[in-house]
Amino acid sequence: MQDQALSLLRKMIGRDAKFHQGQWEAIESVIRGNKTLLVQRTGWGKSVVYFIGAKLLRERGFGPTIIISPLLSLMRNQIENAVKIGISAETINSDNTDEWTEIEDKLKRKDVDILLLSPERLGNKDFTERVLPSIEGGIGMLVVDEAHCISDWGHDFRPDYRRIVRIIKQLPPNVPLIATTATANQRVVNDIKAQLGDELHIIRGPLTRESLQLQVIKLADQAERLAWLYENINKIEGAGIIYCLTISDCNKVAKWLRSKGINALEYHAELSKDTKEKRRLREERERKLLNNEVKALVATVALGMGFDKPDLGFVIHYQRPGSIVRYYQEIGRAGRALDKAYAILLNGVEDDDIEEYFIQTAFPTPKEMNEIVNVIEKASLGMTKNKILKELNMSYGRVEKCLKTLEIEGIIYKEKSSYFRSPISWLPDSTKSNAITKLRLNELEDMRKFIDTEECYMRYISTKLDDAHLKNCGKCHNCLGTQFFSEVVSRDNVLEAIQFLKGEYLDIEPRKQWPAGIKAESAKKIAIEEQSLAGKALCAYGDAGWGRVVAEDKYRNEYFTDELVDASLVLLKNTLLKENLGWVTSVPSLRRPLLVKDFAMRLAEKIGLPYIDAIKKIEDTPYQKKMENSYQQCSNALHGFSVIERVPESPVLLVDDIIDSGWTLTVCGILLKGKGSGHVYPFVLAKASGLEGGE
Template sequence: MQTTPASPGSPLHEEALLALRALTGRGDAQFHDGQFEAIAALVEQQRRVLVVQRTGWGKSAVYFLAALLQRRRGTGPALIISPLIALMRDQVAAARRAGVRAAAISSANPTEWGDIEQGLAADSLDVLLVSPERLVNPRFREQQLPHLVEHCGLLVIDEAHCISDWGHDFRPDYRRLRDLVAELDPAVPVLATTATANSRVVADVEEQLGVTAADGSPVLTLRGPLTRDSLRLGCLTLPDDRARLEYLVEHLDAFPGSGIIYTLTASAAEDLADLLDRPGRRVRAYTGRTDAEERAALEQALKDNQVKALAATSALGMGFDKPDLGFVVHLGAPSSPVAYYQQVGRAGRATDTADVLLLPGREDRAIWEYFATASMPSQEAADAVLAELGRSEGPLSTPALEARVDVKRGALELLLKVLAVEGAVENVKGGWVSTGRPWTYDAPRYQNVARARRAEQQAMLDYERLELGDATGCRMVFLASQLDDTTARACGRCDVCAGPWYPGPGAASASAGSDAASQQAVSRLLDRVGVPVDARKQWPQGLDRLDVRSESGSPPRGNIPAGERVEEGRVLARMSDLGWAVPLRDLLGVDQGGHPLDAEISPRIAQRVIEVLAGWDWEQRPVGVVAVPSLSRPRLVRSLAGGIARVGRLQDLGDLGLSPAAAPLHGARNSAFRVAALWDRFTITPTLAESIRTLDGAPILLVDDEIDTRWTMTIAGRLLRRAGSGPVLPLALAQRA
């Protein structure tokens, strides 16, 4: 029977208010609208509650106070599912300030796991935070989870939009939480929280939370207004990377306090940090390539205002909490207004004003498309994985599966998580096994998700095109409407409501130095060419299964012999680099029919190639050039190789031979299958063999249009080395990854 929730002035309210003041350290603290309603529903009614409230509203206060009040009533500890290690650190610290005994189990603190397990056994912990991925870990699932499920006093799912594949940041492991909710005693309250859920995501989360309510009551959803009065939004479209970078160099100091500059790729974040960092104004990079200890140090430096900004990818993501963050700038737009709302919402949580500026780029849509296609599992890949697991007599590790199915490691790991959540596979000691349960690829759902993603991308472009005086105009209203918040009213502060508040391009900036100095700094970055490319040093596993055989008749395995390896190579630039991404994508793109563009190399790019060669610090100068034969861009590759030979006065040794059976390389996506596809693709022609002999072991340049997996250069270079060449130096125009 559903009871009437406690009201303000009740004993529960007074108890919760005292706990809130301990949590915040403020004797005058009061609940925000909806906070106590959620706490009362959890503690007195044991409800399933979904809280959708803007960033900074105080969702963490709700679950910490509910956990504390539940413990006082004799329940077991709260289990909080939290998506990020950085978020866990902040949450544990906040809980302890309120007298809540909290701990976290994550990959960042394995030495503490034993003590935490003892604390759980002794019932001396009030809150345990774990990542959703931890629920898949066999040891945790077998040894800790059953005890937690049996004794859990409250389940909290933070950043609950990750449950829904309609959301902008779907994580397959979150889908497993539906089963966890179903295993709980119906009397155990469940709380899900998020700041970024539209109506479709809310309905999806409600359906998964409502598996077993104590009294059959529906999920209680508490939605508040999502507009942020403190944010001053703007969008400035500039013609190219040079203009965007010059703008940031000249005007970064005009932004208040310290903040975050988001980029779409790690390379852009690192380059931007190098460009903007200077004595007295520190700027540092924060990406997925930053190790855990350095991430923690950088987060603290930003919180302590020891840096002007972190140039960051989305790795500085959900839950990062700096209440006085002064600004958020985006160099390149996220693919979704909802994702954009979440990132800009980190600014101005405890300040009257914070500046938010978007600087979109021409390359944004290409980057969106890359990430969108990389994250969608295909039926072909799913069927192949299930077939291999079904044939196997025991568990298969991810590397072992990778040698059996042509799927890249990241996509394979994502696919396995999806299949595990849907009950088709299971992660056990030693790897993955098939459960044998019937499974059907939900093609209509994935098609609908893909359509939703395209609609989100279009909405982001519509946001960029809003102009002063638009009839529909207000940037904050636009973002709120994407989250189905119908209460939003025009902010009166954004550049659509009130006109540009930010300096225009070319506006003077006294603190940034001269325009000439800014332009020189940007030119040094954008004109830089010559990115090193590491050589492959080991063969992938599983080549025996793909019938790859070396000249001895045995499959290659282990280290590639030093005498058969290529040297460190060079590319003009990476496709993700600032400055060169756009011209390289234009050069190496496709026409309207999807066919690769093929034209002779332009003088502009040829000059840059010469600069790469001039700056290459090789031990011995190459004396010959060999081209990788190309079926997709033969004119481009031949003109590149021939031009290098003429300008550098090197011998043009022609192309490697190409097997008559060779077809365009489209299918191979992981290392083992790529090696198998390339193994017999190239040959040493008699003419090339004779030319190599005459060089008497001198170095050779091996030229191609682009480098992706690095296996083409590895296999082709091995052939040249075995034919008697000296060191092989790979050179290409671009690197994809």
């Protein structure tokens, strides 16, 4: 059997391939029908174990293997290796709904050896009650990829993974299970074992990545980091990944590098609003990186777990990740088949702010859960998501997280589009969520200490992962006492980067639909004649460039300087001033009545257009930034403003300082057009970041 497995390995990888230590042991465990947890370093070859195991089981008459993975899209290149040994692999996920029926037919015909699923699919009642039971011969093996996602103590806990535990309990005892991870410390391992069963056989290897050369570089701000990337990225052989914490930073870094003649592309979850086009772009960019057709992909965590390019030459972090575990996961993309690859960590002033935001918003709070349970409990006919958003001042994302967690725990259940309270008793418990938040903050502190440590970087990482095979790597900056890359950047390049950041203007897309509950029970289109047109923002709030100037002027100086007026004029001359504007107005405020008005008046004077005080604040409504979802934001704006009886019929520039949800500008635009104004063009100094991290 071992010879057969080795033959399959060589078909997948190459004729000289040999099993890594522990790989055959894991395959043998699978064949014997055991439950096995693999904790092995990134790049060790965990997929080899379950692909070869699946092939051997299939040849012995077992049913297809089910692989549950959080990032199916990134397993494409691994599946290509599986095809080399005659495995027929299919995937069912939200990106390929048009293929589901054909795949189900293949399953019934026994034409599928491996079925890859996202954990979210296990929450689909039709799939679990109709499709899974219809698999001919039953499930041959269950694979839980990235098993740390099961544990809420893990760095990437996903509630849908809890559904896997129920599936496992329903499996016949002879069906093998294999769970894999590279990033589980002992606490997470113990939690996984508690959920998957005490009979879990654990195979744990050393986590040190011997090919990686780590260096930490401290730079003051984004301009210095952009300059550093330009000066150093071409000094590194091969192609690589630059990780950013937010989507906007991915776009910005990729654009900067392209402006400097470096072939870099952004990669994240919002490459296109069209699902098929987004999928095409992501696949195309993965392929370009695999074939060394780009120098770098500038990516969020969307390009993380599951992506396999053995000759990836470098991983650079534009910002510091929130935990050692995540950092290890991401640098593990590099150098899998190389003797030397670089992992360079850049870090700056905004890193902690971003990560602390992510930590504080990661888990639904007991208060939020209790509010949702109460509102559902009072509704005898159930509550749709839209009705909950209308009832509670809570963001769409927070409501979704609460509903998913409560549904998985059985506290509520869903019928069609409505949620109902189950008979299971429930009391909000803050103990666990507070403990996890505290753990995340401790992990962030560990990452801060990593920046300043003088010990071996890889040893520091291995210690935090409870690796029993501790040793110095002998390759990092601290071990060798040498800088691989300079920590000093050219002043000229920094000044150029500052100018680049100051020219990073942002678009304001007009709102086109009323939220559900405003004009009708469901979302309703805003009439074309009422809609504002596309506008512009000078910068991202708080960002390097103009963003920090806007923040300081608003909250410290309480006066927007002429420097911002001049910068706005430069932007407008190349964009909105080409639209034959006839006048300027601004969004009023009762709290700071002169701040925006004064800026808009000075801007109007510079442009050479009349300023008209057309919009009135009629009610002291709550701060718009405290409204958490579209219904609350739109409703708040509708109650707050009116427009004078007569306004010019020509197009107008509508000025505000900061845009967040966009509903204030949308409502003011509708009111202006209702009084006879021409086209409305919004302009703001800054766009709130929203800290859109994740993927």
